Structures are given as structure tokens and as C-alpha cells.
Amino acid sequence: MSAILIPILAIAGLGLIFGLGLAFASKKFEVKVDPKISEVREVLPGANCGACGYTGCDAYAEAVAAGDAAITLCPVGGEDVINSMAEVMGIEAKAVEKMVARVNCKGSWENVKIKFDYDGIIDCESAATLYGGPSACAYGCVGMGTCVKACNFGALVLENGLAKVIDEKCSACGKCIEACPKRIIELVPAKSQYTVLCSNLEKGGEAKKKCEVACIGCGKCMKECPFEAITVKNFCAKIDYEKCKNCGKCLKVCPTNAIHKFVPHK
Amino acid sequence: MKEVLLIAITAIFIQNIVLAKFLGVCPFLGVSRKLSTALGMGGAVVFVTTVVSAVTWAVYYLLLKPLDLIYLQTIAFILVIASLVQFVEIVLKKFMPPLYKALGIYLPLITTNCAVLGVALINIEKELSFGLAVVNGFMTGVGFTLVLAIFSGIREKIETSDVPAAFQGISIALVAAALISVAFLGFTQLAL
Numbered sequence: 001m002s003a004i005l006i007p008i009l010a011i012a013g014l015g016l017i018f019g020l021g022l023a024f025a026s027k028k029f030e031v032k033v034d035p036k037i038s039e040v041r042e043v044l045p046g047a048n049c050g051a052c053g054y055t056g057c058d059a060y061a062e063a064v065a066a067g068d069a070a071i072t073l074c075p076v077g078g079e080d081v082i083n084s085m086a087e088v089m090g091i092e093a094k095a096v097e098k099m100v101a102r103v104n105c106k107g108s109w110e111n112v113k114i115k116f117d118y119d120g121i122i123d124c125e126s127a128a129t130l131y132g133g134p135s136a137c138a139y140g141c142v143g144m145g146t147c148v149k150a151c152n153f154g155a156l157v158l159e160n161g162l163a164k165v166i167d168e169k170c171s172a173c174g175k176c177i178e179a180c181p182k183r184i185i186e187l188v189p190a191k192s193q194y195t196v197l198c199s200n201l202e203k204g205g206e207a208k209k210k211c212e213v214a215c216i217g218c219g220k221c222m223k224e225c226p227f228e229a230i231t232v233k234n235f236c237a238k239i240d241y242e243k244c245k246n247c248g249k250c251l252k253v254c255p256t257n258a259i260h261k262f263v264p265h266k
Numbered sequence: 267m268k269e270v271l272l273i274a275i276t277a278i279f280i281q282n283i284v285l286a287k288f289l290g291v292c293p294f295l296g297v298s299r300k301l302s303t304a305l306g307m308g309g310a311v312v313f314v315t316t317v318v319s320a321v322t323w324a325v326y327y328l329l330l331k332p333l334d335l336i337y338l339q340t341i342a343f344i345l346v347i348a349s350l351v352q353f354v355e356i357v358l359k360k361f362m363p364p365l366y367k368a369l370g371i372y373l374p375l376i377t378t379n380c381a382v383l384g385v386a387l388i389n390i391e392k393e394l395s396f397g398l399a400v401v402n403g404f405m406t407g408v409g410f411t412l413v414l415a416i417f418s419g420i421r422e423k424i425e426t427s428d429v430p431a432a433f434q435g436i437s438i439a440l441v442a443a444a445l446i447s448v449a450f451l452g453f454t455q456l457a458l
Contacts, residue, residue: 007335014329014342018349025353029360121426 036065036088043084045076049152051173064089075099076153076171098190099172101155101165103147105184106197106258107140108162112211128181135161136210139199142182150179167262192241194251196221198258201234208256215258221250270401273394277405279453283381284413285446287388290381294414295439297372299425304418308411310372312404314351315385319403321346322386323396343386351377381410416446 041061048056052073054063063069064085071085078098113136118127124146132138143161155169156176165176167190177185184199196215200207204216217235229243230250237258239250251259281287284294290311297307322343330336355373358366366373376382385406389399420442429438 006333007338010329010333010335011338011342011345014325014345018345022349022352022356025356029356031359 034065037061039088040064040085043077043081043088044074045081045171047076047152047171047173049076049171049173049175051075051171051175076173078171099187100167100170100190101172101174101176101185102188102195102197102262103141103156103163103165103180103185104195104197104199105137105139105141105162105182106213106260107135107137107211108143108160110160111213112137112140113209124179125181137200137207137214139182139184139201140211141184146181147176147179147185150175189241191246192239192244193246193262194239194244194248195260195262196230196237196239196258197260198236201236203235207235213257215254216256218255220253220255221259224249224253269398273398273402274405274408275456277402278409278412279450280456282409282413282450283384283406284410285443285450287384289384290379290410291443293375293379293381294410294417294443295436298414298418298421298439301415301418301422303372304414305411307372307375308407308414310376311379311381311410312407314347314354314373314376315382315403315407315410316400317354317403318347318350318382318386319389319399320396321350323389323394323399326390339387339390340383343383347382347386348377381406413446417443420446 038061041058044057044061046057048058050056052060052069052075054060054069054073060069060073064071071082071089071091074081074085114134115131115136116134118130118134120126120130122144124133124142124144127133127142127144133142135142141162143158143163145156145158145163147163148156148158152173152175153169153171155166155171157164157166163176163185165185172187174187177183177187182199188195198207198211198213198215200211200214202210204214204218207214208216215236217232217237219232219237221237222230222232226247226249227243227245229240229245230237231240232238237250248261251261277283283289284291293307293311297303325342325346326336326339330339330342335342351373355366358373385403388406389402392402394402421439424438424442433441
């Protein structure tokens, strides 16, 4: 009998001592944490993407709870998160506009000429250091998918050597913007449908020689736009999304088809 | 002093916990992707193996052996390790927040690191005295950290090299680990 009882008692006693010790320690050495931190943290998406400027959702939650950070910094969560955070913090929510990333280039394989066959590491950064990449256009998409890899949300795809953003999945965290060595990805309001998908700053003829769908800076769209939303600088048109009313007149007059219409999603 | 040196060299090089004993291979492969995380994990392991060596020694010689319960050492040691790691976490959080933040997730992970249990069992198997058991625990942790650091350097290189598709990921890591293990075999020839 004792052959079984003693070991059971010994192990159980050991467990009891450690258990009590831990219980005691957790009370004695308790670190007071602001309950708001965990409440805010719970509301956040938990993607830890760092788009808010903090190292992760935990750090951001701490800053918000301490009142050091605005509640509108999380682009991933969008309005829902801001509303729930406002509830937790007891402040009024202000809507932020939903943004999406857009790759300002249309130079897929069928559109842009190729300078040379690239046979190195499949990475935009590496490819771009070699004579600006295999694409003839030094400004356009390198097409190795570094932004695709950088995206935590699977919102980018590579189609015929050109990166494209899937609006529905994009959370506007900005990771791809940093990843792109050509810096041709930018955040635009999700409601704006028209974008000049070209970043080439060369003269019209030069640009057109390299890419079928380059913006040649002809200025037709600028003249056509009734809201003066388009400016042409360095032979490349740019739409001011605050002034743009999505009328679509620019698209019709563009001779090279560099302006693209995005179908808005809800 | 000579004994301490002997234990140190044995624990770090000759009987390295990962490369010769094949313990703690899971964290060895898991957190050796980057040097910074490898060092974080290594630091946490050194800390825990040292403390665990002391406590398990006491549990074995003051409780299990007098009661003739040596066959319970595995379960008793696991109990000790699990609660000790918890305790260390609580204490660190209270008194050394910077260290707690630096060790972060690695501290609770150590609970399931078999290298820690391995050290406790080796201490008993070798019948080390209390002081030497603590030294052995510390040095084994150092050996673990050393290998982790070496391996993270190699893995950072592998990351950028052209690995055949069939070997990518954990396969090439295991092959590389085997090669380091063979390299460490050379230390067994040390005449001590």
C-alpha cells in the first residue's frame, strides 16, 4: 500500500508546493496592467503589420490606452476598428477614408519592351540594381513580385510580369510601398476609379518607344478634365484624387490608354 | 578549478547538447533563422538551465533519493521545470521588464525544450555535486547558444543561396546541422 501511497503523496506534495508558490508569486509580484490596453488590443486586427508606426498591435494598443496615439492610425481595421476603439476609449470617432494601394504602371510583358534576359535572383531589389531591371522602362514595375511577398494579406498578384492590387484584400498598410524599389506604388482613396497608371518621366516619344501604354504627357486629359484635377509634370499626368469626381472623361481622350478605370468595390 | 574547466569544455564542445546529444533540436531549427532571435532564445535557455540544475539537484537528493523514489525523477523534473519557468516569468515581469521583453515569447517556449530536462537528467546521471551541477547547467546553455548562433549565421547564408527545390526549407537545414555535428565530432579527440 505504502509503495503506491508515498510516491503519490510525494509528487502531489511537490505539485502542491509549486502550485501554491506560483499562486502566491503571481499575487505578490502582480504587475498592474491598464485594463484598457487589453481591451484596445482585442479590438485591433492583430496583423502586427506596423502600418500605425508602432512595432505591432500590442505596442499601438499601449500607446492608445496611454493617450499617446490617435485612434485613427490603424489602416487595416478601417472604420470598424476605429469605432470600437472610440467606444473603449470613450472618444468620438471620426471616419477615415478607406484607402487602397495602386501600382502606377501598366507595363506587363505585352506592353513594355525587354532590355535583356534576366537570370538572377527573383527579387525586384536585386533585378533593379542591374541596369534598372530587365524592363526597358527604368520607371516601371520590375515584375519580380517583391511587393507580392511583402504583402501580409495576399492582396497583390503578379500578372504577366506586372504587380496588381486586389482592392478587396488591400488594407492600405503600406508594406508594398516600402518594398518596391521603383517606388511606384501609392495609396489612393478607394472610391477614386481613375488613375494614371504610368510613372515614366521621360519625354513622350522616348516613353512611347519603350512602352505601348506609357503616359506621353500630351496633356489632353488635363484639358478635358472639367474639375482641373489633372496636372502634367515631367511628361507624366497625375490625378488629384481630392478634386476628381470620377467622371471618366480623361479615360476617353487618352491616346495611349495609360489611364485605367478601376471598378469600385463596397 | 580544473574540474569546472573540464565540465565547461565537455558541455560546450565535446558533449554539446544539440550536436552530440541531439536534444533541443526543435528550438534549434525553429528559432535559428535570425541571429537576434537565436541569441534571445540562447540567453533564456542559459538562464533556465542554470536555475533548473540547482533546483532539480535539490529535489533529487533531498526528496526523491531519501524516499527511494528515483523512478519518479522524470515526472518530478518536468514538474519542476514547468513551474520554475512560470515563476521566473512572473519575477522577471515584475523586477526586470527590459529582460522580460527581450526574452519575450522564448521564456514560456523553454518549458517544452527537452534540452532543459536533458541537463537535469545528465546532472544526476554523472552524479555531479551541487556546485558542478549548476556549472554544468550553465555551460550546457552556453553550448546551446553557441550552436544556435553558428547555425543562424549559416541559415542566413542559405537563405540567399540557390538551393535545389527538393531540399528547400527544413531539409537543407537538417543537412547543414548534420555537417556541423560532424565537425563537432572532432572535439571528441581532445585529450582531457
